[in-house]
Amino acid sequence: MIKLAAFDVDGTLRDRDYLPESTRTALLKLKEQGIALALCTGRSEYEMESLWKELAIDWAVTCNGSHIGHQGKTVSGNAFPKETIIEWLQEANRLNHSILLYGSELMFTNKEDSEYFRQAQQEIGFMEPVLLGENDEVPDIYQCIIFCGEQEEASYLQDSGDSYYIHRWRPWAVDINPNGMNKALGLQKLLDHLNIMPNEVAAFGDGLNDLELIESVGTGIAMGNACDELKEKAKFVTKSLHDDGIAYAVEKWILRA
Template sequence: MVHAEAAAMIRIVFFDVDGTLMTDKQIPDSARQAISLLKEHAIIPVLATGRPEYEMHAVREQLGIDWAVTCNGAHVGRHGQTVTGTPFAKEQIREWVRLAQTTPGHTLLLYGGQNIYSTRAIADCPHFTAADREIGFLEPLPFEQAETLPEIYQCILFAPQEEEAPYTAHLQEQLYLHRWRTSALDLNPLGVNKATGVQKLLDHLNIPVEQAAAFGDGNNDLEMIGHVGLGIAMGNSTPELLAVAKQVTRHVREDGILHGVQQFILNRSCSLRT
């Protein structure tokens, strides 16, 4: 018989990346230490990000992390290879690509399982360039025809908010939208968010959600932080995320990941084991 205390032990921890595991495009040494501590205690670290697998390769390699929930939950991969996912319909991608290619100033970034693609280069779109300065992107691959693209799991529309209607107005009941700056909008299939991706991996690994923890800082982490057994907000989180988190750790620039792992996960797990 499994006691309630044992069932509550944390076995897996999901980490948002930008503003959580990374700051100023770098992984703090203290965050590296936190990941090592988790692995020493046989706790699985997982990336959970709005970015694609392609952009997470270097982060996974540096930290020795096997699993990643990417594209805001639409893609789950191991060692960079697709395990499961929820792609867009091909017809939808063709329509968005046509709009972006024919509308001046608009750029559509498309996330596949192993690569990223774009209707324009970063330097050719001021909105894309501004976002790149903020968080950094790898240069996407160009393409000419939407028919040549693989399965696409997430898109980012770089365009002013007042110009997004042709892409989204007729699809409100089919899309999950997350605007993370005035000229950048995440597009995911409806019902897809970080929590759904997290749950797919938990089901795959046969780990109860009560034994999962997660760290985040932004509004695209809301569902994930509220879903897992232990949702931890960074000190630099949005007010909305702070309101739903079970615990709050320090700011990302104040060793927030290491503090949260030591204070809320390892102390908790060790006390439950004794």
């Protein structure tokens, strides 16, 4: 019996500002059956506020698993050491890279304007970050996006790359999370908090950063628009986001199970 359904956001629940009405209806049906809902995304808690309020989703596993929130309030988090963030900011300024830092309540950047950030903002959407000056206090940071090429990321990781979860989502942009965190580990922390077993969970995703998530639960569902690697790992493959894939999967593999 499914007790919780977890959803990636971009490419799964929504495509930029488009969220199918059938998805809203499907989520409501899940809640009516007493099934808890959770967002499970690489985005920040800050960016997800309007979405969890709109869809009445109480739980959010954000920053690729590094932060867990309940109605916008931090339940648990795995932040970088502050000295690491300070070093990365110094390195980004030295190399003229832009860097995006995810806190629990705000996003921060080292550059007021960045060509790559604006490109990412145009392609997938980002809220405006707050400029973090060299003398400003560094807040708790749960995820870092560095706008640089694959060869350049070594300047930040050096010999400690195995200590991080690394997800390159563009040739010029890479997610870095602390201590090997990923969506599966973050979701497991939430399940422990709620006393729910992994086999009682359905999870939906479409991207490479959903691989661990999909494999970690009893009912892993890849969207029809998902990458091939995820489809191979999923228990089920539903229709695409634009073809009412969430609603189709909810009816076929959750409500009728």
